[in-house]
Amino acid sequence: MNRKGLIIGMITAAAYAGFLLIRIDATANISTQKARIKLGQYLFYDTKLSYNQTKTCVSCHDPVMAFTDGYRTSSGADGYNLKHNAISLLNVKYRTVFTWTKQSVTTLKAQLQFPFFNEHPKELGWKGNEQIILKRFLNDTQYQRLFKKAFPLQSNPFQLANVQTAIIAFEEQLVSYNAKYDRYVKGNFSSFSEDERNGLTLFSSNRLGCTGCHRWEQPFKKDHPLFSKGIRVPSLRNVLLTAPYMHDGRIENINGVLEYYSQKNSLYLTNKEKKQIISFLYTLTDTSYLSNKELLNPFQYQ
Structure with missing residues (x-):
């Protein structure tokens, strides 16, 4: 093989190897995203998510009621009522505003900080209880598998940011455009x-x-x-x-x-x-x- 042919062969091999790596990476990303959605599904419905294990996301967002709760205003984990009626989560992926009154809340991540860290009333009550709540998931064998699959590159995936990332991944699946x-x-x-x-x-x-x-x-x-x-x-x-x-x-x-x-x-x-x-x-x-x-x-x- 002459030098020109050798160079062309090397370039072709490198390009093919790169293509395979891209496909493998894309497949891995899809698998990881599916795992995060699954983890988010479990978290969404689990009372372990609230500081006193009395509330879940579904407490205010019940699928039977189009992910609302049927009450005038929702109540937090401490039993006190919120100011507003629960907003449906259906098609939340396509929303650009996520609360009744705060036009500056333009992402799901920003919205999640309210139920996690509100104090008056406490909705989920994470403030001051983060490690206690995370430890519940850490000590659960089912969640050990779910977190590992969802965040495979992290040595300790039991982090607040990962909890919220998974819940958001799940909420973005709540689509209703077949009326x-x-x-x-x-x-x-x-x-x-x-x-x-x-x-x-x-x-x-x-x-x-x-x-x-x-x-x-x-x-x-x-x-x-x-x-x-x-x-x-x-x-x-x-x-x-x-x-x-x-x-x-x-x-x-x-x-x-x-x-x-x-x-x-x-x-x-x-x-x-x-x-x-x-x-x-x-x-x-x-x-x-x-x-x-x-x-x-x-x-x-x-």
Whole structure:
């Protein structure tokens, strides 16, 4: 082989070896991410996560209620109530704001600091209890395996940052874009009943002005919610599963919400119109995630 051929052969071999390393690295990254999601699933549902082992993430974010909790305001591990109603975690991966009032909280990591370290009230109560809580996982053989798989390059993966990374990885799997309404906007117009179509027309009308605050979300794209008088306008996806309503949970049911805005804005909604709007809001419901065991309580399937 001449020198030119030798050089070309060496370059080709090096390129192929590099390609193999990239593929191996990509496969390893996918495997690690899956392990982090699995770890996050266990942490999300485990009472070990709170300082007194009374609360979990699911205490405020129950999948049956579209990852809310059904209370006016949630309560912390110390038994005291928070200021606000629990926000749904569905499609949280595509949110750009993560609390009711703090527009500066623009990442899930920043949001997680509140339930972990709030003191008045304590939600999970990690402040001053970090090592005690982490030791629970360290001493658990199941978590020893889960943490090792999720963070294989770390000699001691039992760290706060890793706990939060895993929970975020899990929460980003909570996606719900398979509602009847999603199929309608893709062209399946016959799927809507007459009441559902009329409800959509009312909802979109200038008379009611609903879309002035409730912008249509584009599936799998970042959502930028509006704020009204300092309060975030929530998503209406799965809205009929997330009662009570408003940031402080003061309105018990969806009929009450419609009556509130009808009176506040002099809309004079008839009972028939309210029925049609509610029929449309039902089309925003998607509970298909409830059939995915990888998003549900893993301790129920052991």
